[in-house]
Amino acid sequence: MRLLEFQAKRLLSQYGIPIPKSILVSSPDDLRSLSSFPVVLKGQVPVGGRGKAGAIRMAAQPEEAMAITAELLNSSVKGYPVSAVLAEEQVEVKQELYLAVLIDRLTSQPLIMASATGGVDIEETARKSPGKIVTKHLNHLVGLPDYVIRYLAEHTGLKKLENFTRIVNQVYQVFRNYDATLVEVNPLALTPNGLVALDAKILLDDKAAYRHQDLFTRLQEEQKGSAKSGKTSAEQLAAEKGVTYVTLNGDVGMISDGAGTGMLTLDLIQDAGGCAANFCELGGRAGAESMQQALEVVQANPRAKVILIGLIGGLTRMDEMADGITSYLEQHGKSRPLVVRMCGTKEEIGKAKLQRVGIEAVDDLETAVNTAVKLVREAS
Amino acid sequence: MTILIDRDSRVLIQGITGAVGSFQTRVMKDYGTHIVAGVTPGKGGLEVHGVPVYNFIEEALQENEVDAAISFVPAGFAKDAALECIDGGIRFLVVTTEGIPDQDVMTIINYAASKGSIILGPDTPGLISPGKCKLGVHPDRMFAEGRVGVLSRSGSLSYEVGRLLTENGIGQSTVVGIGGGPLWGLSQQDILKMFQNDPETEAVVLLGEVGGATEQEAAAYIKKYMTKPVVSLIAGRTAPRGAKMGHAGAIIEGEEGTAESKIQALRSAGCLIAQSSSEIPTIIKKEVG
Helix, strand or coil, rough: EEEEHHHHHHEEEEEEECCCCEEEEEEHHHHHHHCCCCEEEEECCCCCCCCCCEHHHHHHHCHHHHHHHHHHHCCCCEEEEEEEEEECCCCCCCCCEEEEEEECCCCEEEEEEEEECCCCCHHHHHHHHHHHEEECCCECCCCHHHHHHHHHHHHHHCCCCCCHHHHHHHHHHHHHHHHHEEEEEEEEEEECCCCCCCCCEEEECCCHHHHHHHHHHHHHHHHHCCCCCCCCCCHHHHHHHHCCECCCCCEEEEECCHHHHHHHHHHHHHHHHCCCCEEEEECCCCCCHHHHHHHHHHHCCCCCCEEEEEEEEHHHHHHHHHHHHHHHHHHHHCCCCCEEEEEEECHHHHHHHHHHHCCEECHHHHHHHHHHHHHHHHHH | CCCCCCCCEEEECCCCCHHCCCCCCCCHHCCEEEEEEEECCCCCEEEEECEEEEEEHHHHHHHCCCCCCCCCCCHHHHHHHHHHHCCCCCCCEEEEECCCCCHHHHHHHHHHHCCEEEECCCCEEEEECCCCCCEECCCHCCEEEEECCCECCCHHHHHHHHHHHHHCCCEEEEEECCCCCCCCCHHHHHHHHHHHCCCCCCCEEEEEECCCCCHHHHHHHHHCCCCCCEEEECCCCCCCCCCCCCCCCECCCCCCCCHHHHHHHHHHHHCCECCCHHHHHHHHHHHHH
């Protein structure tokens, strides 16, 4: 889960990291109580590049602030509606620093990064002068030793900064205690009053949501208005049923019982001259009900002219997959052609069950893909 | 010879009394895997398909010699189970569980490394050395004994390719799933090294997919050290950016996550690139004869 800016900064603030004074508003009227100007108005959306998209603005006096807030609340950034605006005191920035803790996938260890040149151009700095970003791997079993902080301070030239040590420590604690996969403070601003977290990005691990139930519930509640607009009915259904579903541009609907064969199927569809309408994967432990739900989701996309089901079970059992398909057909009828590839655990039983409802499952994936692409051509 | 396991490996099952654990215990036993013990807290004293169940690893080890373990323990308890296994001194653990929090996976992998144990997974189908031993959930009819090593991030893709190889008369030495990511115990590079050193493996099939940078790392290893032919297929050439394609690790972020950049790295390392799964047997036949 990606936190909104105000949520991320609230977590940091709870760990004693200074943030600017601010109020969160969902209507221009909420700004009436504000007395200190100028104010920075920041649209709350879970994507980067807000500044360049015009979602971060400055106002010198109340009327202007209200007008801009009204405008922001009517806008969206990259498809995400702005449903709240963070009105923040302007702080005097002497220098913009960068600080992040994340999981390094190649070493399976946390990685800490700091730079004396942070801000919006950090990615360019990483590309053009990577030496300006100091990185250090941590040992997850050990935590964050003091010498690492001293090392970062020394090599970024920040060693005289008061509070740097404490802030680095606290950022690491947030990373650790909330099952984050990334905690990034950028910029970490040097102001006349010391270091202040001006903006922050925090990614929490959804797989660990069960350990932070109250926090996740609250964060999700607060994010309700920021969900990407324009979800298709298939996407909505997929979200409700917990089905892995990605919308694509073509007309061959697909369901697979593995991620790898699912991606291969997309590639083969394109090689055969077709184009997939979606990606849908059941996951290893799926049963009949998951299969039926996946069919409901995929057929909710009107652009899918044919549905291709590719099954090669290890953990998934073909008798159960067939049950899912037949019970779907019993309830919804056959609104469009179904092409089924089936092999794996208990495939004889599965194939016999499908035969009874008039479906001849094939053994080979490419044969199934070619049939589906041909049927789409005939249908259009 | 095979990698990681052999005909004589004595195996312990964690989570043996659960639905999946118990079903897969029977399937592995039928295949000939030497299963000596199972562990489920609170279920000690039971038997599952003739296998004695213990409350603790330590108790199981008092009465049995164990070379390897496989875990079917649910995500919320998977870290604890793995730590118990490592503390017991079991050298090789397959973690099949999907959805373990990343920080728990980091703990498992790093603790294992500090104690000299090896982790395969998580979110892996495990491995099979056809005709000898199976420590995983592979549909075994799709595989046959032979001399091609297969490694894959995806379980299903390794079944797909195993089946095509077998149908074309090409057997496999060992088929290894490293897991869907985004964190891995044994990496592609680790498995490549084992295949390179295994006298019974003549060629290797590397099944990669979009997301992350592990194929680039594997390519660097291949370029430097591999003398055996490596055939590679990268799934997800047509996957869109930014979408999670089923596996937690299969999401294209940045250039290195794309199929093109992986294919390019592998090709320049001397790998033979297959466009589709059905090309793999043809390429192998040409290379190995």
